[in-house]
Amino acid sequence: MSTSTHSRRPRESAAAVVGSPQSRRRGTKPVNWRRTGAWVLVMIAVVVTIAPFLWMLRTALSSNHSLASNAGNLLPADFSWGAFQRVLGLQSPEQAIAEGGSGAAINFWLYLRNSIVFATMTTAGQVFFSAMAAYAFSRLRWPGRNKVFAIFLATMMVPPIFTALPNFLMIKNLGLLNSFAGLALPYMFMTPFAIFFLRQFFLSMSREVEEAAMLDGAKHLRIFFQIVIPNAAAPLATLALLTFIGQWNEYFWPLLVGQDENVRVLTVGLGVFKSQSPQGAPDWSGLMAATLVAALPVLLLFIAFGKKVVNSIGFSGIK
Amino acid sequence: MTTLAKQAEPAAPPQSGKPSRFSIRRIGDLKIALLFIFPALIGFVVFFLIPTIRGIYLSFTEYSILGDPTWIGIKNYTAIFSDDLFWNAMAVTVQYVALNIGFQTVIAIGLALLMHRVAKSTFIRGALLLPFLVANVIVALLWFWMLDYQLGIVNEVISWMGLPRIAFFGSEQWAIPTIAFVNVWRHMGYTALLIFAGLQSIPNHVYEVANLDGASPTRTFWSITMPLLRPVLVLVLVVTVIGSFQVFDTVAVTTGGGPVNASRVIQMYIYQKAFGESDFGYASALSVILFIILALVAFIQMKFLKGNETDLD
Numbered sequence: 130m131s132t133s134t135h136s137r138r139p140r141e142s143a144a145a146v147v148g149s150p151q152s153r154r155r156g157t158k159p160v161n162w163r164r165t166g167a168w169v170l171v172m173i174a175v176v177v178t179i180a181p182f183l184w185m186l187r188t189a190l191s192s193n194h195s196l197a198s199n200a201g202n203l204l205p206a207d208f209s210w211g212a213f214q215r216v217l218g219l220q221s222p223e224q225a226i227a228e229g230g231s232g233a234a235i236n237f238w239l240y241l242r243n244s245i246v247f248a249t250m251t252t253a254g255q256v257f258f259s260a261m262a263a264y265a266f267s268r269l270r271w272p273g274r275n276k277v278f279a280i281f282l283a284t285m286m287v288p289p290i291f292t293a294l295p296n297f298l299m300i301k302n303l304g305l306l307n308s309f310a311g312l313a314l315p316y317m318f319m320t321p322f323a324i325f326f327l328r329q330f331f332l333s334m335s336r337e338v339e340e341a342a343m344l345d346g347a348k349h350l351r352i353f354f355q356i357v358i359p360n361a362a363a364p365l366a367t368l369a370l371l372t373f374i375g376q377w378n379e380y381f382w383p384l385l386v387g388q389d390e391n392v393r394v395l396t397v398g399l400g401v402f403k404s405q406s407p408q409g410a411p412d413w414s415g416l417m418a419a420t421l422v423a424a425l426p427v428l429l430l431f432i433a434f435g436k437k438v439v440n441s442i443g444f445s446g447i448k
Numbered sequence: 449m450t451t452l453a454k455q456a457e458p459a460a461p462p463q464s465g466k467p468s469r470f471s472i473r474r475i476g477d478l479k480i481a482l483l484f485i486f487p488a489l490i491g492f493v494v495f496f497l498i499p500t501i502r503g504i505y506l507s508f509t510e511y512s513i514l515g516d517p518t519w520i521g522i523k524n525y526t527a528i529f530s531d532d533l534f535w536n537a538m539a540v541t542v543q544y545v546a547l548n549i550g551f552q553t554v555i556a557i558g559l560a561l562l563m564h565r566v567a568k569s570t571f572i573r574g575a576l577l578l579p580f581l582v583a584n585v586i587v588a589l590l591w592f593w594m595l596d597y598q599l600g601i602v603n604e605v606i607s608w609m610g611l612p613r614i615a616f617f618g619s620e621q622w623a624i625p626t627i628a629f630v631n632v633w634r635h636m637g638y639t640a641l642l643i644f645a646g647l648q649s650i651p652n653h654v655y656e657v658a659n660l661d662g663a664s665p666t667r668t669f670w671s672i673t674m675p676l677l678r679p680v681l682v683l684v685l686v687v688t689v690i691g692s693f694q695v696f697d698t699v700a701v702t703t704g705g706g707p708v709n710a711s712r713v714i715q716m717y718i719y720q721k722a723f724g725e726s727d728f729g730y731a732s733a734l735s736v737i738l739f740i741i742l743a744l745v746a747f748i749q750m751k752f753l754k755g756n757e758t759d760l761d
Binding site for chain 2: 181188258262274290296319350353377378384385400413420424431439440442
């Protein structure tokens with residue numbers, strides 16, 4: 130039930146024939162008023178969604194001490210790059226404290242590296258191994274195939290917290306706490322969602338090229354790498370994008386097993402940064418600069434591939 | 449693994465039609481299939497299956513991470529039953545879920561209709577999706593700042609209007625509604641997109657007939673859109689309710705469960721029991737209960753809202 134097919138369905142005619150059924154306005158010129166009202170609502174929704182991000186930027190570009198006296202000013206209060214410099218470690222501790230920071234080192238670059246390593250490792254492993262499994266569940270015929278697939282799918286129902294505690298104990302017993310292996314292993318092999326997502330796509334692929342290759346004596350491994358993977362580049366990229374964003378944002382598991390500086394990811398680091406803030410007058414500028422930089426990779430990915438993400442969300446996108 | 453395969457290689461290319469599953473030749477795919485699912489199978493067994501069984505086992509033990517788990521039967525469960533903090537956590541979680549899902553679903557349906565009827569641009573859909581792509585932690589910190597009692601812009605506006613400032617995260621009565629609102633803001637665009645995809649699957653001719661019959665827009669919405677959208681709505685509700693019950697990140701970063709017990713949701717309580725008090729047996733029993741609740745919620749929703757049936761036929 131991929132959405133890309135749905136989204137191409139012509140629907141303009143329905144919208145033209147029937148007005149917006151949710152609108153209760155029925156004035157003398159019903160169509161115009163209804164459309165105007167609907168657009169106002171859309172614009173309100175967009176503003177409510179976007180404005181907080183602009184406020185984040187505005188705060189990050191303010192000087193922390195001036196925030197209090199300019200709380201309602203829409204422009205940056207006493208414009209300064211100080212917050213970004215503080216977060217990126219370009220300020221001396223004395224200067225940072227003078228500008229309202231805690232002065233504690235926050236190793237932002239290290240957390241950034243850790244987030245990249247963690248998200249990349251898990252995305253690469255998960256997408257590749259899930260693609261292999263999805264191939265077996267869609268293009269190969271073997272006894273028990275559908276039963277095994279159903280069991281895999283059933284694990285979607287198990288809440289993450291439920292497996293998190295035993296997994297933590299296992300990682301601890303293996304001595305992998307505070308290591309990238311410990312962080313990444315539970316995510317690296319599969320998720321039921323990834324297998325489900327790719328299986329749907331593999332099922333819809335034409336068998337003709339594959340059969341021709343088989344007649345030429347190609348083995349399944351070659352077919353998988355030379356025919357299936359290149360043909361599935363688009364859904365694989367979409368899945369990789371969604372997985373990467375999800376892993377970048379992951380908080381609970383890294384909080385459990387990755388407290389050590391050397392493997393601490395950005396989300397966990399931000400939590401620590403917030404709790405380090407001086408209690409009386411928190412370093413809001415620094416905090417907002419940090420959140421903005423932490424969100425930046427996802428924002429950039431979204432600007433570059435937004436259409437892909439938007440169109441991939443539908444029935445098959447339910448996570 | 450090799451012993452299971454009767455035949456080394458598939459003898460012939462698979463048929464494009466409906467190959468018989470019982471054909472002897474098909475068994476030949478088993479070996480290569482096992483190779484292909486091997487990594488996923490490892491991940492499934494080691495990180496899903498064994499932990500699930502172990503989690504159930506641990507819930508019947510007393511285990512403080514040091515030493516070995518001791519079997520204590522159902523003592524954890526009887527203790528939970530008379531644990532005021534557990535009942536408080538449940539009440540707080542249910543309150544959160546009701547507020548979060550109630551507002552989120554209504555707003556998302558409205559947004560989905562707008563996307564479907566008026567605003568078809570991918571840009572607008574993308575903009576509305578944006579908060580969902582940003583980490584929970586980041587969203588929580590952003591609103592923690594905007595809703596700050598002293599300097600937050602929201603309280604600035606409130607005081608301009610001559611109203612008293614509100615301690616959104618700091619007061620017992622506001623903490624949960626505030627956290628629920630923050631997550632409504634994060635999820636409404638995403639939920640709207642899911643519902644939007646469902647709206648697109650309703651055939652146009654149904655609307656055309658309704659229009660010819662002179663049905664009002666309101667009537668069309670309640671008599672056509674909602675009933676035909678039901679299977680999708682149920683699916684969306686099952687997924688969002690299950691997700692909502694497991695709220696943690698937003699609470700952990702902002703209130704940490706406080707003030708007092710006001711926002712200690714069930715997952716926060718499990719986390720504190722396991723990692724604050726090193727009581728893994730008790731925490732496991734709590735997660736078993738959460739698991740059962742989620743399964744029941746999904747079952748009830750599917751059963752009574754008839755999520756797997758469609759009215760289109």
